[in-house]
Amino acid sequence: MESKGRFITLFETAEFLSGKDNFLILTHQNPDGDTLGSGFGLAMILDKLGKKSTVICSDEIPKKYEYFTSLAPQNADLQKALTVIAVDVADTKLLGDLEEKYADKVELCIDHHVSNVGYAKATYLDGSAAANCECIYELAKLLGVEVDANMALALYTGISTDTGCFRFSNTTAKTHRIGADLIELGIDSAEINRVMFETKSRIRVELERMALDAMQFHFNNRCAVIVITREMYEKTGCKDEDLEGITAIPRSIEGVIVGVTLREREQGGFKISVRTYPPVDASAICKRVGGGGHIRAAGCQLGAEYSTEDAVKEMLKHVKAVMEESFAGTVTDK
Amino acid sequence: MESKGRFITLFETAEFLSGKDNFLILTHQNPDGDTLGSGFGLAMILDKLGKKSTVICSDEIPKKYEYFTSLAPQNADLQKALTVIAVDVADTKLLGDLEEKYADKVELCIDHHVSNVGYAKATYLDGSAAANCECIYELAKLLGVEVDANMALALYTGISTDTGCFRFSNTTAKTHRIGADLIELGIDSAEINRVMFETKSRIRVELERMALDAMQFHFNNRCAVIVITREMYEKTGCKDEDLEGITAIPRSIEGVIVGVTLREREQGGFKISVRTYPPVDASAICKRVGGGGHIRAAGCQLGAEYSTEDAVKEMLKHVKAVMEESFAGTVTDK
Numbered sequence: 001m002e003s004k005g006r007f008i009t010l011f012e013t014a015e016f017l018s019g020k021d022n023f024l025i026l027t028h029q030n031p032d033g034d035t036l037g038s039g040f041g042l043a044m045i046l047d048k049l050g051k052k053s054t055v056i057c058s059d060e061i062p063k064k065y066e067y068f069t070s071l072a073p074q075n076a077d078l079q080k081a082l083t084v085i086a087v088d089v090a091d092t093k094l095l096g097d098l099e100e101k102y103a104d105k106v107e108l109c110i111d112h113h114v115s116n117v118g119y120a121k122a123t124y125l126d127g128s129a130a131a132n133c134e135c136i137y138e139l140a141k142l143l144g145v146e147v148d149a150n151m152a153l154a155l156y157t158g159i160s161t162d163t164g165c166f167r168f169s170n171t172t173a174k175t176h177r178i179g180a181d182l183i184e185l186g187i188d189s190a191e192i193n194r195v196m197f198e199t200k201s202r203i204r205v206e207l208e209r210m211a212l213d214a215m216q217f218h219f220n221n222r223c224a225v226i227v228i229t230r231e232m233y234e235k236t237g238c239k240d241e242d243l244e245g246i247t248a249i250p251r252s253i254e255g256v257i258v259g260v261t262l263r264e265r266e267q268g269g270f271k272i273s274v275r276t277y278p279p280v281d282a283s284a285i286c287k288r289v290g291g292g293g294h295i296r297a298a299g300c301q302l303g304a305e306y307s308t309e310d311a312v313k314e315m316l317k318h319v320k321a322v323m324e325e326s327f328a329g330t331v332t333d334k
Numbered sequence: 335m336e337s338k339g340r341f342i343t344l345f346e347t348a349e350f351l352s353g354k355d356n357f358l359i360l361t362h363q364n365p366d367g368d369t370l371g372s373g374f375g376l377a378m379i380l381d382k383l384g385k386k387s388t389v390i391c392s393d394e395i396p397k398k399y400e401y402f403t404s405l406a407p408q409n410a411d412l413q414k415a416l417t418v419i420a421v422d423v424a425d426t427k428l429l430g431d432l433e434e435k436y437a438d439k440v441e442l443c444i445d446h447h448v449s450n451v452g453y454a455k456a457t458y459l460d461g462s463a464a465a466n467c468e469c470i471y472e473l474a475k476l477l478g479v480e481v482d483a484n485m486a487l488a489l490y491t492g493i494s495t496d497t498g499c500f501r502f503s504n505t506t507a508k509t510h511r512i513g514a515d516l517i518e519l520g521i522d523s524a525e526i527n528r529v530m531f532e533t534k535s536r537i538r539v540e541l542e543r544m545a546l547d548a549m550q551f552h553f554n555n556r557c558a559v560i561v562i563t564r565e566m567y568e569k570t571g572c573k574d575e576d577l578e579g580i581t582a583i584p585r586s587i588e589g590v591i592v593g594v595t596l597r598e599r600e601q602g603g604f605k606i607s608v609r610t611y612p613p614v615d616a617s618a619i620c621k622r623v624g625g626g627g628h629i630r631a632a633g634c635q636l637g638a639e640y641s642t643e644d645a646v647k648e649m650l651k652h653v654k655a656v657m658e659e660s661f662a663g664t665v666t667d668k
Contacts, residue, residue, distance in 0.1 A: 164499075165498075165499050165500055165501045166499055166500045166510075166513070166523075167499045167524065167527040167531065167532070168524055168527075169522075169524035169525075170524075171517070171523060171524065172517065173514035173515070173517045173518045174514070175514075176500075176510040176511065176513045176514035176517065177510065177511065177514045179500070179507075179510045180507035180508070180509075180510035180511045180514070181507070183505070183506065183507045183510065184507045188503075189500075189505060190501065190502055190503035190505065191503075193501040193502075194611070197501065198501070198582070198585070198586045199586060199587075199588050200586050200587060200588060201587075201588045202587060202588065205546060205587060209543055209546055209547075212539060212543055213543075248532070251532070252532045252533060252534050253533075253534060253535075253536060253539060254533050254534060254535045254536065277528070
């Protein structure tokens with residue numbers, strides 16, 4: 001969607017929220033900790049300001065984030081005029097099934113993706129924030145809302161999940177200082193991280209083993225590809241939510257700078273995640289197939305007309321092209 | 335070793351260092367990021383104070399920490415009287431081959447293990463520090479030494495590796511604030527974490543798959559055990575340094591509260607790591623076999639008289655006993 005709105009400051013964002021009520025907070029499809037932490041965190045802030053809100057998402061909330069829903073009252077009056085806000089949603093396409101109904105109605109977007117196209121009437125964008133929850137935390141401070149332990153839980157979860165627990169290159173000194181503030185509010189950060197990162201279902205462990213067995217290496221071992229086929233889903237009984245973080249695996253192999261993970265969708269076609277290390281731009285690869293994202297982590301989709309083999313071939317073509325641009329030379333498949 | 339020394343404040347520690355010179359800095363055997371970060375970090379501080387020092391260890395420095403050695407001049411005059419300091423060493427037993435020569439000569443120990451027995455003439459112990467490198471950072475501040483990017487590199491590495499990148503329950507608000515300070519000194523924390531955590535050799539990936547294949551579950555799936563046998567070492571060609579972090583795997587399975595990893599040593603016998611979740615005390619399990627450590631992470635050894643099967647049986651006996659104490663009831667093996 002073309003840009004149509006204007007970009008505003010955090011202060012204007014606070015003013016906007018202060019002057020409105022009855023908020024509908026949109027989160028992105030395939031919701032993660034940051035979009036949900038932002039949504040429910042914002043709902044808690046609005047509640048403290050005596051305002052009503054409800055958080056919605058096109059997709060089901062993964063089990064490990066379900067506890068968010070009990071932290072904030074979901075009390076917008078859907079029969080009355082709503083103030084529609086989107087959080088951590090870079091493009092209306094990412095609203096999933098909610099796109100049709102709400103794409104043109106988003107009055108405010110709070111986001112940290114530099115790829116945000118400015119689809120909302122007003123957008124607060126902090127591209128330096130590792131997680132959108134950092135913006136929500138700063139907004140709470142600016143609004144004079146006391147951040148309590150429940151808010152801290154939601155915001156810490158968003159920050160931790162979007163930074164791989166302070167590991168990724170998006171992590172800044174500010175990210176750590178906000179993390180410190182949130183921990184001081186009494187949350188059990190280790191327990192959050194255990195649930196978010198450490199605990200794997202036995203199903204997941206089995207699936208990882210299968211995926212590793214089938215891992216392919218290309219371009220002189222600088223690119224690793226794993227495909228999660230429907231057969232693997234069926235054999236292990238895993239769901240999409242069991243797969244979170246699996247996209248980090250290919251890039252984690254020594255020497256690999258482009259990791260590609262293809263998940264075969266139930267309805268056919270593939271959901272694809274690309275993770276890179278410098279100098280390769282993951283979003284440049286995904287943009288070539290109509291996707292997008294960040295420089296080190298991006299995503300795209302391929303339709304049901306692609307067989308597994310063709311989908312891998314298609315992605316390798318674009319990986320090769322972007323690698324050749326990055327290295328200013330020919331990349332051969334070995 | 336019995337306690338013989340006294341416990342001192344950080345201020346007294348700074349005074350001690352100010353009044354001495356020609357330091358020999360001892361680190362613990364099987365050196366990790368925290369003992370080496372503490373050692374080389376302290377060496378850099380001493381260098382800035384115009385003092386000479388050399389860091390030593392009974393074992394070879396793992397490849398990924400080798401860069402530490404180029405950060406600090408190693409210039410103690412070993413022919414003259416030395417001031418012997420130990421960092422991150424809870425017990426003289428952990429000095430390995432250096433124990434015999436130095437056990438009685440440690441004038442100062444800087445440590446964060448609450449199990450520190452006070453073997454040094456003077457010990458600065460901060461049991462609330464997630465990593466000993468936090469203590470070294472605070473010491474630099476107290477001594478008025480400007481922490482530069484090289485020091486930050488060593489100290490960040492120690493903090494990150496000892497907290498699982500700010501993930502474990504030892505992580506505090508202070509840990510994050512020091513992390514923030516260090517990042518502001520211009521270090522590439524993502525690159526450090528990539529080397530420390532994300533990058534796995536293909537050998538390591540292969541070994542993990544073997545270990546997972548052979549994983550055993552006990553006590554109603556609450557205990558998981560993996561054994562890294564000599565055969566696995568040989569098949570994959572892996573070294574001990576390829577194994578770092580492998581001890582986190584058993585406990586990472588959903589429902590597991592005691593994870594036990596046995597590594598068969600080249601000379602026979604086993605090096606054993608125990609990782610637990612509440613309410614089970616890992617150090618209580620290891621103490622029963624002459625080992626020790628922290629409440630969630632501890633270690634012990636079993637001699638060459640144990641076969642693999644016997645070693646597992648022996649450990650399960652102690653796991654069972656401590657689980658029964660923890661749950662105040664009988665634990666049966668299913």
